[in-house]
Amino acid sequence: MKELDLAVNINIGSEDALVALVSRITNADAVKKELIAGSLAASLINCTHILDSRQLQLAIFKARIAQTREKMTTRNVYSEILYNLSPNRQITQAFKLFGIQDTDTACLVITVGDSKESNMHQVVSLLESGGAVCLPFEDISQFNSLESIEKLYKIQEEELKVGTLSEAVVSRIAAKEIIA
Template sequence: MDNYRVELDRETGLYCTLYLFTNVTNVSEIREKVVTGELRCCMVKASLIIDAFQAVVAANKVVLNAKQNRLITKTIYTEILFYLSMSKKISRALTEFGIDDSDKNILVILIHKLGEEQSMLEEILESIKGERVPISRIQEFTDVNLVQKTYKIDKDELRVSSLINAIVSRISCKDFIL
């Protein structure tokens, strides 16, 4: 199983690890555990993620903001959903990128110190009824039309930029837009 872990900005001392699950049958139960804080992670609709880099860029912005006590939402995990979204409204961002009962494919984002990942993963594996698949397969679950609509990316822009670059630019500039 390919493990996707990347070191975030060095000054934070944190890492971001991504896991992809498909054919998940207990989404409402999982969402409840995330909302109550029982699961320490971010759960994202896989259909809106075109590349792991998209999630990492959002996570990195979030941990830097957290280090400076500049979170807009209550937790780093809701903040990731907020930064993935182009909406200025927190509730809309959580609804748009957070999982709902119709989702079967989920991207799990962990933010952790070195060595904490395994215990966090065990909690998640116990909770998710679904198949863990390599993160390299993320594009199989992406709805490209939905991604373009969500990020307001038109055909003209894609003539001069790749889809991932257009998305990452929007995530990177969100602070300035707000």
């Protein structure tokens, strides 16, 4: 499973999540249909608004906590991850902003739980069947837009004088239930 060589483990307390950056996707529409049908156990995330692993770590952690407490806002842990990435409480908007779209050529694949390796293999193999390739997670900056991230999370210039963009984004995600 060569794709797992480039996948990174993100620690979320007592377990890890697997995250893979996939590029040169040509079959996003078909993969999205499989995902919606429930055939794939993963989150497929548009890279545009993803800054770094801290953002993902918090969203995954919040999703797993909600799942454990049986307090999820969405139907499963993978859609809950997308929801938790969003700065507001609108599920449909979260899916549009963070979910893979039919024309996307790059995405992040996230899997959690006991079957995370086999689920990752299934999803990445499906993407690779359309010519996609896995890249090191550090290459995320090739696919994100700092301007778009600042706009989405409503980050003010003053905030960036006292902290990093990553800190501001993570703060928005952490406080979503309070300020949204």
